[in-house]
Every structure is written in C-alpha cells, then in structure tokens.
Amino acid sequence: MDLSQHDWLDQLSNDPNAVILDVRTDDEWNEGIIPGAVNIDIYKGQGFIYEVDQLDKNKNYYVYCKAGGRSAQACAIMNQLGFANTYNLVGGFMQWQGETAMP
Known part of the structure; x- marks a missing residue:
C-alpha cells in the first residue's frame, strides 16, 4: 500500500509491530x-x-528507497511472499521530512 510521507510516519509512530525496511x-x-x-x-x-523471506511475516513493514519506485517493487515482492502488511513511502528518502540518522 502506498502511503504519503505524513500518513506513513503517522501510522508508523502508532504501530508497535512496525519494522522499517530500507531497500537502497x-x-x-x-x-x-x-x-x-x-x-x-x-x-x-x-x-x-532470500533475505526478506527470512523476516517475520507477522510484522508490519514500512518500506522506503530513494524515490519510492524500488520500495513499491519491494512491497509487491513481499506481498507475493506472504507478507500481509507492507507500506511504501511515496517520494522516498529524497522527500523525507522526518528525523534522519547516520547508520
């Protein structure tokens, strides 16, 4: 499911079962x-x-990339693998207005 920057962050901050996945x-x-x-x-x-298939399919995945294209593709792949809840960040990291960190 595609979510706007605001909706993605809002939903993420209220989701105790969330995992943030960066596919860059x-x-x-x-x-x-x-x-x-x-x-x-x-x-x-x-x-x-292979790596994604090892993840817990009961979690909710908030997926992002640089602009939103690869993360949309990742969500589609994850849905095919049996993940029920994947959320694509529209606009990706380039348009991200929220908090950032260095890895």
Whole structure:
C-alpha cells in the first residue's frame, strides 16, 4: 500500500509491530537513514528475496528507497511472499521530512 510521507510516519509512530525496511544500496544507506531501519538492498535480486523471506511475516513493514519506485517493487515482492502488511513511502528518502540518522 502506498502511503504519503505524513500518513506513513503517522501510522508508523502508532504501530508497535512496525519494522522499517530500507531497500537502497549500501552507498545510499551510508548517506543517511530513517532511524531504526534495517537494510536489504533490492538490487541483490535473488539475495533480496532470500533475505526478506527470512523476516517475520507477522510484522508490519514500512518500506522506503530513494524515490519510492524500488520500495513499491519491494512491497509487491513481499506481498507475493506472504507478507500481509507492507507500506511504501511515496517520494522516498529524497522527500523525507522526518528525523534522519547516520547508520
């Protein structure tokens, strides 16, 4: 499900079962992250699918990338793998107005 920056953050902050997933490359990750995020690079292809499939499917995943395209793709893959709740950050990290941190 695509969520606006505001709705994504609002829902995330009220979700005790949330996991923030960053699907960007290592280089992008090293430029700054949304605090608490875990990183699995979608460009790993089959490696991405393998790593994501190991995650707890009962959690709610708040997924972001640089602009929103890769994270939308990641959500689609995760839904096919049996994840019920994935939320794509529209506009991605480039438009993120919330808190950031260095990894």
